[in-house]
Amino acid sequence: MIRVLLVDDESLVRAGLRMVLEPADDIEVVAEAANGSTAIEAAVEHRPDVVLMDVRMPGVDGLTALKELRRLPDPPSVIMLTTFDLDDYVHTALRDGAAGFLLKDTSPRELANAVRIIADGSAMLTPSVTKRLIDTFAGMATGNLTAARQRLSVLTGRESEVVRAVALGLSNAAIARDLAMSEGTVKAHVSRSLTKLGLTNRVQLALLVRDAGQ
The missing domain is CATH 3.40.50.2300 (Response regulator)
Incomplete structure (x- = not known):
């Protein structure tokens, strides 16, 4: 419940x-x-x-x-x-x-x-509207490009693929299909990425990816 x-x-x-x-x-x-x-x-x-x-x-x-x-x-x-x-x-x-x-x-x-x-915890809310907000906010934060890329550099290649998919508003199930992995593995990659980056949720993760121009 x-x-x-x-x-x-x-x-x-x-x-x-x-x-x-x-x-x-x-x-x-x-x-x-x-x-x-x-x-x-x-x-x-x-x-x-x-x-x-x-x-x-x-x-x-x-x-x-x-x-x-x-x-x-x-x-x-x-x-x-x-x-x-x-x-x-x-x-x-x-x-x-x-x-x-x-x-x-x-x-x-x-x-x-x-x-x-x-x-x-598997997807962002209202992906189309949230995407507009992310785009708008990221557009005002272009000065953070280098800093954002440096933060994301701690991720492995697979983690980077997953977080870029998260930034597109894809669900865990969709990411799993696109990257040929299990949904549980996607969740694990997202969780580890959030921990490494000191973030609390997928929206913040998506904002960081957009700041990095990725």
Whole structure:
């Protein structure tokens, strides 16, 4: 069962998200929070697998709460919710460890599937939209080209192939097919690459690959 925490300052939004997710047999909404401060408290108490959190909230906003959530032992995966698909706040969220983001008009089916994907850790959210964000952010960070390539140089040849595929938004299953390896081996390569590079998730990995111009 995937345990989910909903965080949004609008009660109607939280109610709508709950109505979408609760019918799923493999998803349980364990708590709600109206701001970043109570979100951190709820995460400590309920130990969710996935947090769906609004970017902009009064008081402690989503970006501040994200940093605190990522510091927790065995932190939950965090999906940021936003109204605009090229919101500058989302760029910061991805850099700070968010597993991805969803637009608030995402369809019910896509929302539930995104929660499953993130809980599994096998793919980035909404690949087409996330790709645009990565491209936009990387385009503003061309000065990091040399530094990014130096960081990636610690990877083996096979690990490099896998992380470049991750940057394209491919799932573990698709990477396994393309590179003729098992899905378990792909997961192992991704995990080792994240550890070597000091990163926490696939979005950050993809951003680094784009910074390196690869």
